Amino acid sequence: MPPQRSPDASRFATGVLNVDKSAGETSFSVVNRLRRLTGAHRVGHAGTLDPLATGVLPVLFESATRLAEFALKLPKTYVADIHLGFVTATDDAEAEPEPVADPSGIAAGDVESALAGFAGRILQQPPAFSAVKVDGKRAYVLARGGDLSRPAAREVEVYSATLVDFQPGTRAIARVEVRCGSGTYLRSIARDLGERLGVGGYLGRLVRKAYGELTIDHAVRIDELATPEAVRDRLLPAEVILPEMERVRLNVEQEAQVRQGRAVRVLPEPGPGLVRAHDADGRLVALGHADPLRRTFVPEKVLS
Numbered sequence: 225m226p227p228q229r230s231p232d233a234s235r236f237a238t239g240v241l242n243v244d245k246s247a248g249e250t251s252f253s254v255v256n257r258l259r260r261l262t263g264a265h266r267v268g269h270a271g272t273l274d275p276l277a278t279g280v281l282p283v284l285f286e287s288a289t290r291l292a293e294f295a296l297k298l299p300k301t302y303v304a305d306i307h308l309g310f311v312t313a314t315d316d317a318e319a320e321p322e323p324v325a326d327p328s329g330i331a332a333g334d335v336e337s338a339l340a341g342f343a344g345r346i347l348q349q350p351p352a353f354s355a356v357k358v359d360g361k362r363a364y365v366l367a368r369g370g371d372l373s374r375p376a377a378r379e380v381e382v383y384s385a386t387l388v389d390f391q392p393g394t395r396a397i398a399r400v401e402v403r404c405g406s407g408t409y410l411r412s413i414a415r416d417l418g419e420r421l422g423v424g425g426y427l428g429r430l431v432r433k434a435y436g437e438l439t440i441d442h443a444v445r446i447d448e449l450a451t452p453e454a455v456r457d458r459l460l461p462a463e464v465i466l467p468e469m470e471r472v473r474l475n476v477e478q479e480a481q482v483r484q485g486r487a488v489r490v491l492p493e494p495g496p497g498l499v500r501a502h503d504a505d506g507r508l509v510a511l512g513h514a515d516p517l518r519r520t521f522v523p524e525k526v527l528s
Contacts, residue, residue, distance in 0.1 A: 236264035236452070238286040238527060239459030244443035245273050245281040254446060258283055262452045270295035270465055271406070271435060276317060279432030279440050287527035288462040294498075294511070295465035296406040298436030299383060305428040306414040308396040308421060315351040315411035316427040324424030332390040335398045338420040342385040342402075342413060349377040351411045381405035385413070397428070437464050462527060463508045469498045472521055479503050482510050487520040494521060
């Protein structure tokens with residue numbers, strides 16, 4: 225049963241919970257468990273992790289859910305085990321591996337050379353089993369119906385791709401660390417690395433080590449949280465999932481106007497682009513932009 229709210233507690237706290245998702249759980253099930261535990265009105269996540277993957281999953285509470293679109297712009301860091309010599313229909317371990325070629329002749333240097341080609345802005349074809357839409361339908365829906373054609377390639381950004389460890393042999397495994405932007409499929413990197421090496425490849429174990437400032441070293445397992453208070457104690461300020469942007473400070477009168485959706489004059493005047501407005505105590509109040517003609521801060525998203 226959902227926890228009983230005290231009469232003066234109309235909503236849960238606003239903030240971000242750095243969750244270490246367990247293998248086998250979906251991102252959706254993590255959100256549902258935390259919604260039932262806390263009784264929060266609004267709970268969401270930023271950046272889905274596949275059920276087999278573990279690691280950092282930012283869970284957003286109340287007004288912080290309005291910031292999800294900005295969180296997706298943050299870089300993520302993954303550690304992935306790529307199995308060489310085989311392919312699967314799903315490009316990961318959820319499907320039966322099919323042998324392609326013996327990888328025993330591949331050395332660590334070969335993997336490092338192939339990985340170098342993944343750094344930068346690259347064209348990547350999402351897996352057949354993915355949430356990308358093809359002609360208005362999710363690719364995984366088409367794939368389950370027997371249509372395994374992959375979605376069209378799209379541009380993603382990989383900041384770095386390095387080899388962490390390599391186990392040679394007939395069932396070779398390359399452990400790689402990838403730092404990348406939103407929309408990058410590690411399953412596609414595993415598949416494409418195997419193709420470049422000429423032996424096939426698929427994704428095994430996957431851990432998201434970092435999401436912007438959030439790291440797995442400071443993440444919490446849901447099973448460690450037994451009460452709403454335990455969740456509240458681990459909440460981080462909403463701005464931890466925001467990319468870097470200019471900040472302005474509001475006085476009490478300006479804050480009241482911004483919370484009503486009204487533009488205010490602030491000094492020093494902010495420059496172009498997104499702007500974060502904080503109250504006198506440093507708490508995030510709103511995101512918006514500067515109007516250079518009226519020389520004001522214009523709120524776009526106001527947090528309660």
